[in-house]
Amino acid sequence: MTATPDQGIALADVTSQQGNPLVAFMEREVRADPYPLLGQLREAGPLPVLDGSVVIFGQYDHVSQILRHRAMGSDTSSSPMIKQFVANEEDRAASSIFFMDPPGHGRQRKFISKSFTPRIVASFESRITRIVDRLFAQFQDKGEFDLVSELAYPVSIGIICELFGIPDDEVDMIKEWSDDLALSTELPTLGAAIGVLKVFQREEIDRFGSTAIAAHAYFADLIHRRRKNPGEDIVSNLLTAENSGDKLTRYEITSVLTTLFVAAHESTTNLISNGILALLRNPDQMTKLRENPNLMGSMVDEALRYDAPVHLAARMALEKTEIGGYELDPGTIVVALMAAGNRDERTYPDADKFVIDREKPAVSLSFGAGAHFCLGSPLAKLEAEIAIRAFADRLRNPEVDEDSLEYRRHIVVRGLDRMNVSFRP
Template structure:
């Protein structure tokens, strides 16, 4: 079937519950598929090999600094957001963030996550009911990122969630947003920047043992982050970090609950948790796609792209590509176990923009999933009706009530 006979409808609201058949239709039709994204003519990259080539290729980036991107800059109002940057500026940010966000710091967060999860599950057991999103994933993400990492006031948790959701929703194409969505996006970004500016001022005067204080003080060869840059990184951690970990737990637990034989296997063999998390990220990723721009004339999948050409990299489609992942639409927690694990999924992207918060998201999800399976032996979905948030880039359910 030719591309002219296929309509890409995965971004339609009617497909929100399950966009994967729509991804399959375009993936089977072509690796590179013409599409109008936010009213801009671009190319959808649908298959694994081509998506990987774009994500890791030196000829691909964001192009905002060079003024060649055809896409709206969703982070234009947020200074210092290095997800939109290309080398060498991106390398500078990454190096300074790595100076503060060390493997040791991340490792020290594992027992903290375990303690938070145990307290949340204890409260759920006493109530006899649990919404995995509202009662576990969200408060865990708030406790770990704005409170523990950034040293913010725990009492502001509801505000963080409100801001984070508004900015995450606002990262979708403007043509798919209502006026209220765009207004909320701008208001949330301004409120966040004001909040973190005040918090950074306090950290400068009285540092505390958290990432934000480390970012304020981070220095590499005499180079330090400016205040606006620290604000941008804080917003990135708040929005992308919270959304990724919340939706990894929600989507992952939903996959387990809909595949009870896999849930039983993980309960019997908790050592499979690492493989299970990778399969959750492959099977139903928290982030469904990303965008890139050709920084120079280049070739991908046998097609020539000119400098300034835009592509939408459908990472969620690539991770279901049967050419790479046999029986790709099946959820199999052993896929990444053993001596010959599957190819790397694209759930955290690849290349220089690989998710800096991936280790923390995995720590949170591991604690949440294993504790639930251990403490709730009769865990079941309380309803077969599952609703998804309207966001396209960020995929997650609105609620996930379970019986225990």
């Protein structure tokens, strides 16, 4: 259950001991329930930490403004805490669209958007259903299963591999890279907000680099194969878009593919797991959903708000700017706590309650906002709707084993690593 505000770690203690309360999110008990600390940070903000070069915001309106503000840059590679770790200017250059500013960001986003049109997303419904049916057939007679490894993860990884047109016999190789690739995407955010070596070990970072090289090489080979034999997949779509005028370099395409691969399956895995966990902890809402299947869309929206798959983002002030009455100097790292904003009582009455039929809810911050709003969000929501509908309809008396819950070490994209569920077969 969500802890009450007086449980968890006290903000004053964290700040006095560590200088930066964001470090506390690395602790196991906080990963399991970060919401008490997120609430304290929301109400204490805008909160400058360290020497004032990092400022934390958690109120809904402030976070929304940061994510949309033209003066809030996404490329944090020139922040002091990353500069002191990576001396080479070329190595610091942002290549991922996540951490890219205009005009490069808009240029790459234009190409990617062609692969997430409503028609293409709708075409995946039958494929998602097929994957979900196959997975349920494997555990439906067992009476128990690990919801993360046996449902949420294989749904998300299966769809992203289909989206990319990755052959079945190559999927296992891709899976081996996924965790390192996911952690590596947190480095620009956490490195700028906390400090690179406070979050990652040097050998880990070296391994991230090796994995990234392997992934880029794999996607470069996939591009070569698609040039010879194009199909109905995102790689072919990117190559087709090239021919219509503007052109992405080979490295830009492999970077786009690597980034999308991680983003698409990580956030979807968390959305499915978090949504089902919220239903199991709130059986009245499970009953409401079963009695009113048309609430599935709003249920997924509420799951996104209540326990967001992505918890925070970092931005850098590009010019002197004011957010929430706080003046930011150029170069200041701004940490936007989307998960805190999603529980802001000013925007959501009874924000700590999971209510699948909220009246006129505000749009959650879970998929970002503004120029970096997640292009793949409709596909992620469709996957979640199909998987959660099957769970609610097919399993009798499901119960979560609270002692089995294990959260991954990720801070930005927070989610479960293990979640055992029992049911009546």
